[in-house]
Amino acid sequence: MKNPLKVKNLSVAYEKQEVLKNVTFEIPEGKLIGIIGPNGAGKSTLIKSILGIVPSLTGEVEIYGKPYKEQRKLIGYVPQRESVDWDFPTDVLDVVTMGRYGHLGWFKFPRHQEKKIALDCLKQVGMENFSDRQISQLSGGQQQRVFLARALAQDAQLYFMDEPFAGVDAMTEKTIISLLKHLKDQGKTVLVVHHDLNTVKEYFDWIILLNEEIIMIGETEKVFTKEYLQKTYGGKLMVFDSN
Amino acid sequence: MWSQLILDPNLRWILIGSMFLGLSSGIIGCFAYLRKQSLLGDAVAHSTLPGVALAFMFTGSRAIFGLLIGALCTSLLATFLISYITRQTRLKQDATLGVVLSIFFSIGMLLLTIIQQSSVGNQSGLDRFLFGQSASMIHSDVNTIMMISFILIITCTLFFKEFKLLCFDPEFAKELGFPVVLLDQLIMFLIVVAVVIGIQIVGVVLIVALLITPAVAARYWTDKLHIMLVISAIFGMISGATGTLISSNISNLPTGPVVVLIAVCLFVFSLLFAPKQGLIFKALSRRKVKEKNNNGLDHVARVEVKR
Numbered sequence: 348m349k350n351p352l353k354v355k356n357l358s359v360a361y362e363k364q365e366v367l368k369n370v371t372f373e374i375p376e377g378k379l380i381g382i383i384g385p386n387g388a389g390k391s392t393l394i395k396s397i398l399g400i401v402p403s404l405t406g407e408v409e410i411y412g413k414p415y416k417e418q419r420k421l422i423g424y425v426p427q428r429e430s431v432d433w434d435f436p437t438d439v440l441d442v443v444t445m446g447r448y449g450h451l452g453w454f455k456f457p458r459h460q461e462k463k464i465a466l467d468c469l470k471q472v473g474m475e476n477f478s479d480r481q482i483s484q485l486s487g488g489q490q491q492r493v494f495l496a497r498a499l500a501q502d503a504q505l506y507f508m509d510e511p512f513a514g515v516d517a518m519t520e521k522t523i524i525s526l527l528k529h530l531k532d533q534g535k536t537v538l539v540v541h542h543d544l545n546t547v548k549e550y551f552d553w554i555i556l557l558n559e560e561i562i563m564i565g566e567t568e569k570v571f572t573k574e575y576l577q578k579t580y581g582g583k584l585m586v587f588d589s590n
Numbered sequence: 591m592w593s594q595l596i597l598d599p600n601l602r603w604i605l606i607g608s609m610f611l612g613l614s615s616g617i618i619g620c621f622a623y624l625r626k627q628s629l630l631g632d633a634v635a636h637s638t639l640p641g642v643a644l645a646f647m648f649t650g651s652r653a654i655f656g657l658l659i660g661a662l663c664t665s666l667l668a669t670f671l672i673s674y675i676t677r678q679t680r681l682k683q684d685a686t687l688g689v690v691l692s693i694f695f696s697i698g699m700l701l702l703t704i705i706q707q708s709s710v711g712n713q714s715g716l717d718r719f720l721f722g723q724s725a726s727m728i729h730s731d732v733n734t735i736m737m738i739s740f741i742l743i744i745t746c747t748l749f750f751k752e753f754k755l756l757c758f759d760p761e762f763a764k765e766l767g768f769p770v771v772l773l774d775q776l777i778m779f780l781i782v783v784a785v786v787i788g789i790q791i792v793g794v795v796l797i798v799a800l801l802i803t804p805a806v807a808a809r810y811w812t813d814k815l816h817i818m819l820v821i822s823a824i825f826g827m828i829s830g831a832t833g834t835l836i837s838s839n840i841s842n843l844p845t846g847p848v849v850v851l852i853a854v855c856l857f858v859f860s861l862l863f864a865p866k867q868g869l870i871f872k873a874l875s876r877r878k879v880k881e882k883n884n885n886g887l888d889h890v891a892r893v894e895v896k897r
Binding site for chain 2: 395398399400416419422424426430431432435436437438441442445448449451453454455456457481483497
């Protein structure tokens with residue numbers, strides 16, 4: 348059985364500045380995996396270059412053993428909330444239905460079947476009562492859940508999430524993490540760019556420590572150590588051991 | 591007198607052409623506005639002028655088809671230049687737009703002056719392209735406008751979900767596998783086409799207003815994109831038709847300013863009176879909320895006093 352994601356020699360430069368250097372790693376199936384690193388480490392860039400949103404200088408990406416472009420239908424994506432203008436004239440159900448556009452293909456309009464799937468996904472994030480709400484009227488946590496529902500509508504095996512917990516209330520955070528654990532129970536794999544070191548041990552089975560290049564990758568207990576963290580954050584971090 | 595105008599078959603045909611132009615402009619204008627490319631539309635419009643002048647110089651005729659090809663060529667050239675300069679130099683898009691727009695427009699004005707001064711040129715009537723003159727259109731001109739408008743509307747309907755996705759979340763669109771760059775170029779191309787056919791009626795200087803104003807006005811009435819497109823099309827249609835009607839009635843009045851003023855009136859009306867988003871509605875709801883709060887406070891005050 349092939350691993351869901353294999354990355355080889357991925358390098359990305361932005362305006363002549365190298366932001367990712369020769370990144371190579373492989374991840375196992377059915378795990379919640381956190382991507383951890385300081386600001387500017389290239390965490391978002393890593394996800395975006397794997398997904399082809401940002402161009403890379405070199406590198407190969409394999410999803411379940413095949414090149415990325417052939418496997419799009421197996422992938423789900425939750426971008427950062429700020430990447431979108433929430434004043435756009437559309438409602439919640441419409442945004443979630445966009446997650447089905449990949450399966451619909453060109454020109455076909457979403458019909459009852461797609462809207463039903465979208466509504467189901469809204470139920471999974473607890474937002475079914477918001478389906479006809481204009482998206483500008485949503486709070487940060489609600490926006491995040493809408494993006495999550497949209498990714499669920501993609502019906503994927505491998506999910507990429509860019510800071511899904513950033514700036515959300517405690518209630519939303521609980522909803523999101525329980526949903527991620529539910530995905531894991533279904534045998535799916537989730538890669539999450541995460542910023543809060545305090546919750547890493549609780550949330551993730553594996554972690555990738557990144558600072559322009561892979562510092563370490565592996566099971567959380569083995570990798571989330573003072574030594575590796577200092578290496579990743581370059582001494583800018585104060586680590587307090589809790590006994 | 592007005593009814594006589596409508597009975598005139600030539601004007602009737604021009605009126606229908608203006609309505610179609612307003613309609614298609616309103617539709618593609620929504621995408622231009624949502625994609626934040628309004629200023630780009632203006633640069634495109636101004637850059638059609640040298641193309642119109644050059645086409646006349648080459649063909650020696652005012653036939654609209656040739657002039658439109660010329661307009662299309664220079665405006666596409668301007669679009670490429672703007673992309674190239676933005677990507678390869680430190681200039682940001684707004685500065686690049688200003689520079690390219692000015693260069694092309696100046697060259698166009700220079701060429702127009704040269705044409706006017708030659709003996710053939712005096713009859714060219716090319717200055718109608720600055721502010722538009724729908725009354726000077728002939729039957730075949732209107733046919734061209736209607737055919738192109740029709741294609742524009744069909745294309746926008748066909749690509750509706752793709753355009754919506756691109757305007758809302760281009761990164762997600764890329765991740766799903768849609769060719770974002772191509773779709774963007776398609777929208778850009780449709781904007782250029784709408785501008786080129788529009789310059790006969792509204793003119794180079796003001797066509798961007800017909801592109802954007804109905805879309806902005808429509809936004810006040812709805813939160814759903816497909817309804818916004820319909821309302822914008824209707825507003826565009828009303829502006830185009832009414833502008834043509836009025837300017838044909840008054841000799842020497844260019845059509846462009848009239849069309850734009852009508853579009854602006856519709857916008858101001860929307861700004862003030864639209865339910866939920868209009869200023870008057872918002873002021874009334876604020877007052878209602880204030881009254882409610884004050885009543886509540888009075889109740890509290892009375893309880894305190896009793897004790």
